[in-house]
Structures are given as C-alpha cells and as structure tokens.
Amino acid sequence: MAVPEPDPPAAGAPPSVPALRASDADRERTVTVLRDAGGDGRLTVDELDARLDAAYAAVTHEDLAVLTSDLVAAGATGAARSAPRRVPVVAGERGSRWMIAVMGGVEREGVWRVARRATSLSVMGGSDLDLTHAEFDGEDVHLNVICVMGGADVRVPDHMNVVVSNVGIMGGNDVRIGEATPDPGGPTLHLHLVSIMGGSNVRRGPKRTRRERREQREQERIERERERDRHRLDHG
Numbered sequence: 001m002a003v004p005e006p007d008p009p010a011a012g013a014p015p016s017v018p019a020l021r022a023s024d025a026d027r028e029r030t031v032t033v034l035r036d037a038g039g040d041g042r043l044t045v046d047e048l049d050a051r052l053d054a055a056y057a058a059v060t061h062e063d064l065a066v067l068t069s070d071l072v073a074a075g076a077t078g079a080a081r082s083a084p085r086r087v088p089v090v091a092g093e094r095g096s097r098w099m100i101a102v103m104g105g106v107e108r109e110g111v112w113r114v115a116r117r118a119t120s121l122s123v124m125g126g127s128d129l130d131l132t133h134a135e136f137d138g139e140d141v142h143l144n145v146i147c148v149m150g151g152a153d154v155r156v157p158d159h160m161n162v163v164v165s166n167v168g169i170m171g172g173n174d175v176r177i178g179e180a181t182p183d184p185g186g187p188t189l190h191l192h193l194v195s196i197m198g199g200s201n202v203r204r205g206p207k208r209t210r211r212e213r214r215e216q217r218e219q220e221r222i223e224r225e226r227e228r229d230r231h232r233l234d235h236g
Contacts, residue, residue, distance in 0.1 A: 122150035
C-alpha cells in the first residue's frame with residue numbers, strides 16, 4: 001500500500017479535541033522526509049509520488065504523521081520525525097569564492113563547496129545557485145549576490161539558518177524562505193543581496209518539479225478560498 005492508513009477510533013471512545021492544522025512549513029518538513037526516503041530506496045517512485053500528493057493536500061498534523069509512520073523510529077516525537085539532516089560543514093578553505101556571469105550565465109548545483117566568504121556577480125547576465133546539496137567551509141558563510149542589469153536565482157537548504165540583507169537600486173529582490181532560523185545553533189548563511197537595475201530571487205529547498213509546483217498552486221488556491229469563506233462567515 002502506497003500510503004499507510006490510520007487506525008480507526010475505538011467504539012464508544014470519547015470525542016477527541018479538534019485536530020491541529022498543519023502549516024506550510026509542516027508540509028515541507030514531511031516532504032523532505034519523504035524525499036530522503038525515496039532517495040535511499042525506502043520508497044518506490046510510485047509510492048513517493050503518492051505520498052507527496054497526500055503531503056501537499058494534508059490539512060492536519062495527523063494527515064502528515066501517517067505518511068511517515070513507517071519511515072521513522074517508533075515513539076519518535078513530532079520534531080524527531082521530521083528532524084533535518086544538518087547541512088554539512090567541512091573546515092578548510094577549499095570552497096568556491098567567485099561565481100561570475102558577464103553577458104552570460106553561471107550555474108552551480110549538486111554537491112559543491114562554498115567558501116566562508118563568496119561572491120556571485122551577474123552583469124547583464126544571470127546566475128543560478130542551488131545550495132541545497134552544497135558543503136560549506138564554516139559555520140558562518142557570507143555570500144554576496146550582486147546583480148547589475150542582471151539576475152540571480154538562489155536556492156538555500158531547507159533547514160539552514162539564513163540571514164538576509166537586501167539592497168535594491170532601480171531593481172529589487174524577492175526573498176521567500178519562510179522561517180529564517182529553523183536550526184538554532186546550526187550553520188548560518190548570511191546572504192547580502194545588492195541589485196542595481198536587476199534582481200535576485202531567493203527560495204528555500206530544492207526546485208520542485210512542474211507537477212509539484214502545480215499541486216502547490218492548487219493547494220494555495222484552495223486555502224485562499226477557505227479563508228474567504230471563513231471571512232464571509234465571520235462578517236456575514
């Protein structure tokens with residue numbers, strides 16, 4: 001069976017309190033656990049697809065918990081069930097310091113190393129920097145992302161602390177990373193964004209497939225409709 005089913009309530013059991021509703025961050029944490037399980041062979045491709053569909057459609061914490069009940073140790077707490085793998089830090093000075101795109105493009109993805117102080121410069125060009133599987137030279141890494149009449153797309157790891165400074169001159173930066181410090185005491189990425197007649201987009205987590213993006217948009221549409229309905233009821 002692709003998705004485990006929860007046990008039915010016992011006959012005559014007293015009514016339970018309302019189920020705690022899941023947030024977008026809760027769904028993303030469950031998706032990370034599922035992707036890890038698919039990556040190491042504990043889920044088939046079909047099982048992974050089915051559970052990802054269910055995760056993005058989940059409404060409560062119970063809906064999410066059942067999707068990983070056979071993937072985590074029995075008795076684990078909710079936090080432990082979705083405990084992230086901390087981003088790897090390898091002490092040394094071997095990381096990439098410069099990513100330069102001048103009237104062209106530069107792309108970094110997969111497993112690569114980022115120096116303690118690094119700079120991405122895009123001049124009338126573009127940079128695509130995927131840090132979700134990167135290694136870092138230190139616990140605190142500073143990455144300057146400078147765009148001059150150009151642009152940059154940056155993907156930061158799901159569970160890495162990210163501190164952003166943001167400057168836009170006749171341009172702008174779009175930062176959507178959710179919780180800034182999901183791993184207290186863990187490694188921190190300091191992103192310094194400077195855009196002049198250009199812009200940067202910063203997102204958390206790996207790029208979603210087209211199907212996942214479509215499902216996420218549909219879920220967001222449903223949530224907006226529910227919110228409008230609640231608003232009408234409250235002010236009707």
